[in-house]
Amino acid sequence: MSASDRAINMDRVMKRIERLAEIGKISDTGVNRQAMTPLDRQAVELAGEWMKEAGMSVRLDEAGNLIGRLNSAAAPDAPVLMLGSHLDTQPYAGRFDGIIGVLGAIEAVQAFTDRGFRPLQPIEVVAFTDEEGCRFNKGLFGSRAMTGRLEQGELDRTDADGITRREALAGFGGDPNRLQEAEYAKGAIDCYLELHIEQGPVLESLGASCGLVTGISGPLWLTVDLYGFAGHAGSVPMAMRRDALAGAAQVITGFQAMVRAEAGTPVVGTVGTLQLFPGSRNIIPERVQFTVDLRDLDMERRDRLEEGLRKLVDDAAADNKLSYFIREDTNSPPRFCDESLMNAIRGEALSMGLKLPELMSGPFHDALALSYVCPYAMIFVRSKDGISHNPMEFSLEDDIGDGVELLYRTMKSLALANKGERSGG
Ligand SMILES: [Zn+2]
Incomplete structure (x- = not known):
């Protein structure tokens, strides 16, 4: 769809992508911003400022997750509509993996509040800490902490310099001694949406800007x-x-x-x-x-x-x-996306005139951890030549625009819907 038909502001999103890529820059397009490093902390602080601009209150939880929250006057204690992804990168990474999911979610909330909409349930945007797992050899740390899926000894894992995750997390602003408090109560998350680059060649081969994920294999x-x-x-x-x-x-x-x-x-x-x-x-x-x-x-x-x-x-x-x-x-068994959330996304894609092929995700994402506590869905954005975990990783501004708009419209329809309708979720 054309940029002028979108509610979201892609100039703002692209400027933010470029701004974040400066933190940990290793070449023209390369980034090394590993989890719980001072660079990662800088990125989180910046994203926190952008969350505030979008009207959210911001906190860093015990596991180092950055959480922006848009309250709901209508139902302040209702289960949360959650959107998110991650800001940490591999040591030899590009500018988009994880980033578009966090910045896209912030943009979706900003487009929502700018239009004067008020959600019928609280909305949270999360930048999950240490998704990549490259520093301490086990990923999805923040999303597993939030969903009660951490294992024994995770804080004792060390990086290449002998720094434990416990030390790194404390330095980052988390609280390793009160990690359990990062866990959400059962039923506290209504559903989870994640926008992410595909990191593979399927959407490109089908000539589609975005795709709907059916499950994580x-x-x-x-x-x-x-x-x-x-x-x-x-x-x-x-x-x-x-x-x-x-x-x-x-x-x-x-x-x-x-x-x-x-x-x-x-x-x-x-x-x-x-x-x-x-x-x-x-x-x-x-x-x-x-x-x-x-x-x-x-x-x-x-x-x-x-x-x-x-x-x-x-x-x-x-x-x-x-x-x-x-x-x-x-x-690990596959984790399937929720049919009713997928239907909501299909409906919005139809109204945008988007072709939305369906595909599975081979890689893990934070959504995998969330899938154990709530229904979830994911939108993929086309990756040029399917390249990822590489400074050559690239997605077109227009493709990201389609993805962020689709995320926004889906979030809006869920946030304004009568919750009774989706109670089978
Ligand atoms: Zn990722």
């Missing part, structure tokens, strides 16, 4: 070890070898073929690491270890592919006289 992470026997590469006859890498190659090519055969479905499978021992050009590999990442929205299909993979390993071990061990590292 459940990753299965396995580590496979194959054990053979080392020997001289020159003297052991082929028929007498127990070559672990020959077996691994068989598994990996078979796995790729098996997942590719599901073309047209959202399932993706990746072998991302491969290590061999002892790793010498004239020794038959004795042991190979590789990791498998399998993601799908359809658990039945994912289970079937896992079965297939396990059979491939078993067959390859028999063919090459190997033994093996398969370890399960992560096994």
